[in-house]
Amino acid sequence: MNGILLELKEVDKSFGRLKAVDGLSFTVRRGEIFSLLGPNGAGKTTAIRLIAGTLEPDNGDICIGGTPSRRNRSLNNRVGICSQELQLWPMLTCEEQLHFAGRLNGMDRQETKRRTAMLLESIGLSDQRKVLAKNLSGGMQRRLHLLLSVIHDPDLIILDEPEAGLDPQSRIRVREFIHSLSRTSAVLLTTHNMDEAQRLSSRVAVMDHGTMLVCDTPAALQQRIAPEETLEVYYQEPVQKTSELNALEYSVQFKDASLRITGERLTESVPHILNRLTALYGNPITFSLRQSTLEDVFIKLTGRSLRE
Template identity: 80%
Template sequence: MNGILLELKQVNKSFGHLKAVDGLTFIVKQGEIFSLLGPNGAGKTTALRLIAGTLKPDSGDIRIGGTTSRYNRSEHKQMGVCSQELQIWPMLTCEEQLHFAGRLHGMDRQQITRRTAVLLESVGLSDQRKTLAKNLSGGMQRRLHILLSIIHDPDLIILDEPEAGLDPQSRVLVRDFIVSLSRSSAVLLTTHNMDEAQRLSSRVAVMDHGQVLVCDTPAALQQRYAPEETLEIYYQEPVQKSVQLNTPEYTLQFKESSLQVTGDHLTEYVPHILNKLAALYGNPLTFSLRQSTLEDVFIKLTGRSLRE
């Protein structure tokens, strides 16, 4: 179950003077969900196109199932690619679409029929199997779009923002479905949703300026780059800054009617902090203590400023 299904070694791709992918190196193993994270312009889309075979790298190796795939797209039959852009046929039913996609992949009718029934059931679309795609809700269309990319039961599945545009119920269904896919395949996931990445990922790679900055499990990255805890306290009225709260053990950030306290091992300081605040501002409306998240790691590594 731990065989390497995707391997990139020192992959480079430039567009004129712009180096979109710079020495990109990582592996994805069977049975894991690997998330590729990064801000806009980090090179994620270019990386996916290189893996999918719609772009050729300038240099470096891309291997799928142990076979170099840089110049041979026939090897990509063992890959399923679900793009962020919705790609369905509006005038075909759910069943017809999956049957058509299966035939394109060379599957026989019995295989297609069995696989179609299983997939539709797995994402809650069995009752809609005879419904035209144009009459489905947006969340249902997105679920169908994912199924079309995996009808042929690929070993490597690439999902580009699979939760984009999903309602909460569809999001839960899709997350459970992605986990089920990873039991027999390798899943490469890109997302801007840090909560999605943290919940689903076996490992994550944070990418910026065409390079992988770090790669590890979400828990390991949180411990390494954002081990601190955060205490958030909320008041009914705005609170003023006070030097009486300054201390080397933690940092404070005031936000109108709330303040945020951040520090390592903050739990032991919570009673002391709340007593200080009560003396200065009265009792708060509410407060919460949380561990750092993958989003905190992401911001530390890539910065807070937005990029186009």
């Protein structure tokens, strides 16, 4: 990775008595995909608006490429922002949309045409280049919306829920495209999709109540905060809660016709646990053993799922 492209230092932002962002500090480097996660109301949207320059911080500094952003609004040309809400011109074709956006960003005609062809090809829209935006499928519109934010080849790219509403095929295309963007730029990603964050992110930061709780690689967070394994067992009928499964090595949660058993180094105990379950409830329909995920980390930190 090269140098730092985005740096926040002790940034605060309040709305009346509500402190939406409280002492937020982090950096994003070129070549990195940095995911900012948090439940609704955690302060992510405010943080994004501060970075984008649509809000002014009450305290602290936001630097883009080493320059304080509020002192130099021309830095906005170095930033590409893909909002969650689609922003397209319905009566323009894919090509026309990108040509227009390129000219708005001060690009010359030849460079705009070159970037347009390359971007449409890279995200699988070349065959749709002459199609009006209003006639595209929802997934194609989402992909075109993403291209509009990067037509000017920005150094810092902010992506707010880029996979929202995508079908599986489009989701794979978009993930590959985001990976390609990170080769030359810094990518700041917000998402409610934990699988997306885990697959894409170089580092993950979890926010709640305006503050950053943790920041590290997904693997390091899982190892440090949720090192447990989880055994999930499913039955045809609801199972009755019992204390006979209690053990110091693991915890047991009952939910209707399933059980969730969590503990460290659980693999070696699985045969013994399944034997006990069979004696109590009979043979299960199925079971699965998995490592912890970012979702487990998130719930441990905030006590909530990401969409709450």
